[in-house]
Amino acid sequence: MKINLHNHTHYSDGAFSPEELIKFAIESGFTHIGITDHYTAKIPGSNSVMSYGLEKYIEDLRALSAKYSPYISVLLGLEIIFSILQTDFSSFNLPFPDRNLLNKLDFVLFEYVQDSSFMGLSLEELVKIRPFLNMPIGLAHADFSRNFSDIPPKELANTLAKNKIFVELCPSTRNSRVLAVGYAKYMNFFSFLKPPVQYVDAGTYVPYYRVENSYNKALYKAFKNSGVLFSIGTDTHEFKEEFLSVYDSEFFLAEKNITERLICYHYWLKN
Ligand SMILES: [Zn+2]
Secondary structure (H helix, E strand, C coil): CCEECCECCCCCCCCCCHHHHHHHHHHCCCCEEEEEEECCCCCCCCCCHHHHCHHHHHHHHHHHHHHCCCCCEEEEEEEEECCCCCCCHHHHCCCCHHHCHHHHCCCEEEECCCCHHHCCCCHHHHHHHHHHCCCCEEECCCCHHHHCCCCCHHHHHHHHHHCCEEEEECCCHHHCEEECCCCHHHHHHHCCCCCCCCEECCEEEECHHHCCCHHHHHHHHHHHHHCCCEEECCCECCCHHHHHCCHHHHHHHHHCCCHHHEHHHHHCCCC
16 A cells, blocks of 8 residues: 555645656556645645645546546545634534535545644534544644644543544655754665655655654554554645655654555545
8 A cells, every 4th residue: 555645736835736746656556645735725826636626626626536447546645734824713613513515525635734833723613513524634744843732642642543644644844843853763765756856955864753752752653552543644835856755754654653554545445
């Protein structure tokens, strides 16, 4: 199994069409690809699924999924900024699942949950709308030790497992931390990346899930015990190298002995 469930395309701010990415994924030996365009534009005036039309987006992707189904599982996703400043949640008809277009998607990513620098709403708020969504939902590139440390690790793990909220491991530099000292051993992980750049000044990009602190140590142990599921997604925008850079997340799951927790084994296993 080889998966990448976080990719942007022409429907929002990605450089490629969904079909280009799907073909590239097939050539590169992937079993699953998720298209997760932004529902609302991060930069006013740029493309978004909302401006294109969620219904039409779903229709287009469904057709591509059918066309390429002999070769790869194309999953219909969406990335929603979890902030009332940028997303109008009333447009989803959330208390009425049957009228809610979101429920035609295979999965939904929520970004900036609990991230105060983006005015992100809390996990508690996400749990409140969870019952109205029928599909797996996940936290996109959540830097837990930075934004969730007010929640004890075991409580966080149990809340996610109970509410069927999966955790995305996103190795891309755009969501990494830049650490100056003591992380030289991780430099090799990024040697396959050309652009974007590998090093900033004296610092090194380190995926947020690899930041070694007591919170993360306790958290990934609690994740293991609680049955939380994981996704891998690179938040691809403009480089095909980004799309391929799933290795570190794969290594991480293998190191933790939780590869079988990959969400695709649980929801979209190909016969
Ligand atoms: Zn994204």
